[in-house]
Amino acid sequence: MISDAGTGDDPRDGWFPESVAAGYDAPGGANAPAVVTPAVDVLEDLADGPVLEFAVGTGRIAVPLAARGVAVSGIELSHAMAARIAGKAGGEAVEVTIGDMTTTRVTGRFSLVYLVYNTISNVATQGGQVDVFRNAAAHLRPGGLFLVEVGLPDLRRLPPGQDTVPFTVAPGIGGGGYVGFDQYDVVTQQFTSNHVTVSPDGTGRFRRIPFRYAWPAEMDLMARIAGMSLKYRWADWDRSELTAESTKHVSVWETDRST
The missing domain is CATH 2.20.25 (N-terminal domain of TfIIb)
Known part of the structure; x- marks a missing residue:
């Protein structure tokens, strides 16, 4: 199901219009089972209740996660991308709201908010990235988790x-x-x-x-501004250690359990 949060803009005018959405689910690459399954494994393990995906896209991660019995909601800026979720087997289980992940709010409190595949970098200002962290924290219940997967600048x-x-x-x-x-x-x-x-x-x-790229330490500060602290940091979905040779990181921040 897709509802409109009333942003006032046509999301298809952005970076993910129909011409991009049409080929986004091509086999291989980011859609290969060897890429998707490890991510879904970790997200399922971290979820302790409903979860929310920022920039849910075509449901590459959300749909298989929902198929495992996790209640998944999503926020997506592009109508063209989000429209493809309902056409996937099990896609009807993912509740999608059209809107900007820096500001759009959806109903409910979540155990986990996640943002994968470098999408935090699509927010091209530091202030906007801080707003993403703040919006994630606003959706989380006490002790909830915010996960970001993003490449390290080369x-x-x-x-x-x-x-x-x-x-x-x-x-x-x-x-x-x-x-x-x-x-x-x-x-x-x-x-x-x-x-x-x-x-x-x-x-x-x-x-x-x-x-816009941001180093892990800068993201830790963004998390602190939003009232969260680092819980886990890995080099990949296999939970391997982050080193100087790592090309990306998967980081998880936690909200205060007492709030």
Whole structure:
């Protein structure tokens, strides 16, 4: 079921319109069982009651989590993305509200709020990211948990004078291909993710998405501002230790149990 929180804007004008949503559930990559299942395992283990997913997207995580008997709600900015949840087997179990995860409130108190797959970085200002933490805390019951999965900025690969790091170069079958690269501004902590796709007939498409990176310590401060403290920090969903070689982190903050 999808309800509208009345944001006043058409979410399809954002970074995840129909043209993106149409291919978002393609097999492999982020949708591969080897990627989805470990995340769902951890979320199920942490859940001790209803859960809320910020930026629920097409239900890549929410639908399989709901299939395990967890009561899942979601907030999603893009109508095009959210519309695909109901079409999935079991998708009707996920209650989705259209809105901005920095401000949109849904009814209920949750044991867990989670935000995965780098989506915190889609909020491209520090103030906006703090608002995400505050909104998560506002939805949590005492002792509730807020989980974020996000990549660590690849700044160690930047030699002096360079601001760009390629992350994918993939030739296409029958010609064409795909190139992806991130471009960093280390002063503002802004970066853009750039995607160049060329079809076999030579037709090209360029897509550029703005992000903001934040180090784990900065997120700990955001959590503290929102009244939460760090409970767990892992390098991945396998709960491995975060090290200097880690490329992402999965962090969990806890609200005060006495409030």
